[in-house]
Amino acid sequence: MSDRPVRVRFAPSPTGPLHIGGVRTALYNYLFAKQNKGKFLLRIEDTDQKRFVEGAEDYINKSLAWLGMPIDEGVHEGGNFGPYKQSERMGTYAAYADQLIQAGHAYYAFDTPDELNEMRAKLEANKMSAKYDATSRMSMRNSLTLSEDEVKDRLDNGDKYIVRIKLPRNEEIRFHDEIRGWIVFNSSQLDDKVLLKEDGLPTYHLANIVDDHLMEISHVIRGEEWLPSAPLHVMLYKYLGWKDTMPKFAHLPLILKPDGKGKLSKRDGDRLGFPVFPLEWKSPEGEISSGYRESGYMPEAVVNMLAMLGWHPSDNQELFTMEELIKTFSLEKVSKSGAKFDMDKAKWYNHHYLMNASGAALRAMVDGQVTDVHTSQGEDYLLEVLEILKEKVSFAGEILPLGQYFFAPPAEYDEKVQRKKWKDEVPGHINDYINGLVEGNKTTASDMEDHLEVYANEKGIGKGMLMQPLRWVVSGQAGGPPIFEMLALIGLAEIAKRLEIVNEKF
Numbered sequence: 001m002s003d004r005p006v007r008v009r010f011a012p013s014p015t016g017p018l019h020i021g022g023v024r025t026a027l028y029n030y031l032f033a034k035q036n037k038g039k040f041l042l043r044i045e046d047t048d049q050k051r052f053v054e055g056a057e058d059y060i061n062k063s064l065a066w067l068g069m070p071i072d073e074g075v076h077e078g079g080n081f082g083p084y085k086q087s088e089r090m091g092t093y094a095a096y097a098d099q100l101i102q103a104g105h106a107y108y109a110f111d112t113p114d115e116l117n118e119m120r121a122k123l124e125a126n127k128m129s130a131k132y133d134a135t136s137r138m139s140m141r142n143s144l145t146l147s148e149d150e151v152k153d154r155l156d157n158g159d160k161y162i163v164r165i166k167l168p169r170n171e172e173i174r175f176h177d178e179i180r181g182w183i184v185f186n187s188s189q190l191d192d193k194v195l196l197k198e199d200g201l202p203t204y205h206l207a208n209i210v211d212d213h214l215m216e217i218s219h220v221i222r223g224e225e226w227l228p229s230a231p232l233h234v235m236l237y238k239y240l241g242w243k244d245t246m247p248k249f250a251h252l253p254l255i256l257k258p259d260g261k262g263k264l265s266k267r268d269g270d271r272l273g274f275p276v277f278p279l280e281w282k283s284p285e286g287e288i289s290s291g292y293r294e295s296g297y298m299p300e301a302v303v304n305m306l307a308m309l310g311w312h313p314s315d316n317q318e319l320f321t322m323e324e325l326i327k328t329f330s331l332e333k334v335s336k337s338g339a340k341f342d343m344d345k346a347k348w349y350n351h352h353y354l355m356n357a358s359g360a361a362l363r364a365m366v367d368g369q370v371t372d373v374h375t376s377q378g379e380d381y382l383l384e385v386l387e388i389l390k391e392k393v394s395f396a397g398e399i400l401p402l403g404q405y406f407f408a409p410p411a412e413y414d415e416k417v418q419r420k421k422w423k424d425e426v427p428g429h430i431n432d433y434i435n436g437l438v439e440g441n442k443t444t445a446s447d448m449e450d451h452l453e454v455y456a457n458e459k460g461i462g463k464g465m466l467m468q469p470l471r472w473v474v475s476g477q478a479g480g481p482p483i484f485e486m487l488a489l490i491g492l493a494e495i496a497k498r499l500e501i502v503n504e505k506f
Contacts, residue, residue, distance in 0.1 A: 006038025007218050010064075011208070013045045014056035017281035017289060018063050021223060021255045021264065024306040028252060029221045030069045031307070031329040041215065042074035044085045047207055054284055063278040067299045068322055081215040086207050093202035096210050096240060097163045097195050101143075105239035106195060108143040108161045110154055115141060131191035134169035163196035165205075165236065173231040178219070178250035178331045185231040193232055205229065209236045217247045221331070224251045250331050253310045254338040264341050274343045278302065296365075296395030298357070301350040309339040319352060347394040354390050359383040365396035373407050374400060384489055388481045403480075406490060409498050410476025413505070417472040422506060426469050429459065433466060434473075434499050438492050445484035473502045 010026040012018060033040040042064070044057055057075070064071060073079030083089055100106035109132075111119075119140060120130035137144060143151045144166070154161070171187040195206040202210070212220060230249055237246040255264045258272065266289060269276040280291035292302050300321070307325050308318065311334050320328065357365075363383060374382055385406045389399045404411070433455050436442075442451050452470075456463035471483050474495055480486060487495060 004218050005216075006033055006036040007041065007216050008033045008038065008221055009041040009043050009212070009215065009217055011043040011045050011211075012060055013048060013051070014053060014060065015048070015051040016053050016056055016283070017277040017279075018060050019264075019266075020276055020278065020292075020302075020306060023063065023067065023278055023302075024255065024309060025221065025223055025252060026064060026069060027067070027303060027306055028311070028329070028331075028334070031325050032219065032221060032331065033072075034326045035329060038218070039072040040069070041079070041081075041217075042071045042077075042084065043211060043215070044075060044087075045204065045207065046085060046087045047090075047201055047204065049087070059279065059281060066293055067278060067303055086211065089207075089211065090201065092214070093206055093210055094196065094200060097202070097206060100165065100195070100236075100239055101163065103239065104166065106163050106165050107137075108151060108155070109137075109164050110141045110146075110159055110161050112141075132164065133191045134167060134188070137164075137166075137192055160198050162194050162198055164192040165195055165232065165239075167192055167232075167235060173234055175230060175234045175249060177227075177230075178248055179253075179334045180251060180336055183227075183230070187231070187235075190232060205232055205236065209233055209240070212247060213237075213240070213242050213245065216245075219250060220247045221250045221252065224253055227251045250334070253335050255309050256338040256340045258341050258343060260338070260340045263338075268341075272343065274346065296397045297346070297350050298353045298365075301346070301353045304353075305346045305349045308345075309341065310335050319349075351394045354393070354396060357390070357396075359387060362386040362390060362396055362399075366400055369397065369400050376407070381489075388485055388489060392481060405475040405477070406486075409501055413476040413502075414472060414478045417468060417478050418506060421469045421472065426465065427503075427506075429455075429461065429466055430469055430473055431499065431503070433470070434495055438496055441492070443488060443492060445482070445488040448487050449484045474498050 008029040010022075010029050012022055012026075030040045032038070042060070044060070046052055046057070061071075061074075061076065071077050073081060073084065075082075075084045097106060101108070116132070119132070119136055123130045123136060132140070139145075142164070146154075167190055168187045173185045173187060175183055177183050193205055194203050196202055230251070234246070237243050256262065257264050257268050264276060266276050269290070275290040275292050275295050275297075277289055277291050278293065280294040281289045283289075293299070303322060303325070304318075304320055307320065307329070311329065313328050313333060317328075354362075363379075363386065366386065370382070385403055386396075386399055389403045389406075390396070393399055393402060433452060436451060436455060437448060440447075440451065442448055452463050452466065456466070467483060468478060471480060471486070472478065474487060474490060
């Protein structure tokens with residue numbers, strides 16, 4: 001690491017909800033910044049006003065806040081390198097485009113759409129790549145082929161034009177990627193990208209490089225989809241005279257579909273039933289897309305899951321707090337190849353964090369489900385139910401529906417248990433056992449377990465013969481939490497009442 005202060009940025013476009021691939025990019029930037037005592041910036045790249053979506057910027061901020069990634073500098077946080085929204089920096093970019101033109105590294109292009117289409121058609125007909133580059137530009141209408149006077153006249157007359165970068169015909173472009181090592185492109189693979197559009201607004205390429213330079217960004221950590229643009233960006237740094245302060249690049253692997261075939265998309269989530277956005281998103285047209293938060297995921301679980309999609313610690317540890325991630329994360333351990341999304345693993349992470357959640361945290365997570373029935377025996381009882389059932393679920397929202405029998409007698413009983421277990425002498429033994437609990441006032445889980453041991457020995461039967469029928473009498477289900485803890489929590493009076501119900505029904 002050089003002595004240069006670490007400054008990284010997450011720079012999304014407000015064109016819709018934030019995909020978890022983007023969230024992971026933000027996370028890796030955040031971890032890298034915090035590990036190196038640096039700054040984490042949020043820059044909103046909204047130069048493409050045609051694709052701007054109302055509410056998207058607010059959604060980005062809320063998503064990062066929910067996941068526990070506070071922003072050091074940004075639109076709302078301020079900072080010494082603002083504005084942090086590209087639409088508020090529009091007066092900045094044209095001067096740099098002009099600097100490139102004056103230095104001979106860019107040029108005005110006056111071609112009409114028809115002329116561009118004709119050029120591409122000719123190249124394709126000759127089985128050549130249909131791009132505006134060092135070869136084709138010399139047959140087009142631009143400031144490289146027109147006289148100085150004609151260029152001046154066109155500009156003075158207000159003719160429409162764009163500004164393109166002038167890339168060399170056959171030059172090796174090399175740069176080092178912190179994840180992938182040395183990468184080499186030849187300029188002949190590239191085209192003369194547009195830097196300034198007809199409306200005077202910059203394209204992503206120019207605005208991105210200018211902003212990163214002016215904001216003193218030390219490392220550009222972004223998705224691998226930007227890798228083909230990296231040589232162009234390297235050339236812009238060189239042409240603008242900023243090669244010595246060019247940030248280091250790190251291109252992250254894609255998050256892949258669960259089968260590994262292609263990039264994870266919203267359609268995959270819709271098809272397979274998992275969210276691909278951090279928070280629920282409602283489009284301007286009213287379409288609702290599910291979010292991790294609303295689906296019951298804890299932010300810690302999402303962070304841990306995303307961190308492991310493409311990064312592998314040295315010791316194969318899988319569970320991390322944010323503080324541990326900050327301490328352990330390194331770009332050197334980020335994979336070059338894509339990471340398959342695993343829905344079951346995401347649930348596994350959530351179950352882990354649910355198991356470690358406090359009673360108060362669990363109570364807050366189920367608040368929207370709680371009714372008078374759930375609080376009729378007091379808040380402490382509700383908290384105990386949440387605690388005893390959390391190990392059986394992946395999401396907090398599953399607890400109360402699963403454990404309705406803690407609040408009222410079962411509405412229905414598992415027919416398979418009735419058919420296989422509730423026969424012969426079993427009902428008599430269950431009656432005797434429960435009556436013995438009541439008569440002996442055995443209220444604790446350990447007392448209830450000891451009594452079953454004693455009872456089974458006296459009757460010369462295996463206690464396993466009574467365990468599931470006993471659970472079934474009280475809960476109506478075949479399985480559940482530890483049986484004696486369940487019985488102790490429900491209480492003797494309620495157990496006796498439920499035995500009466502079963503005796504009447506069956």
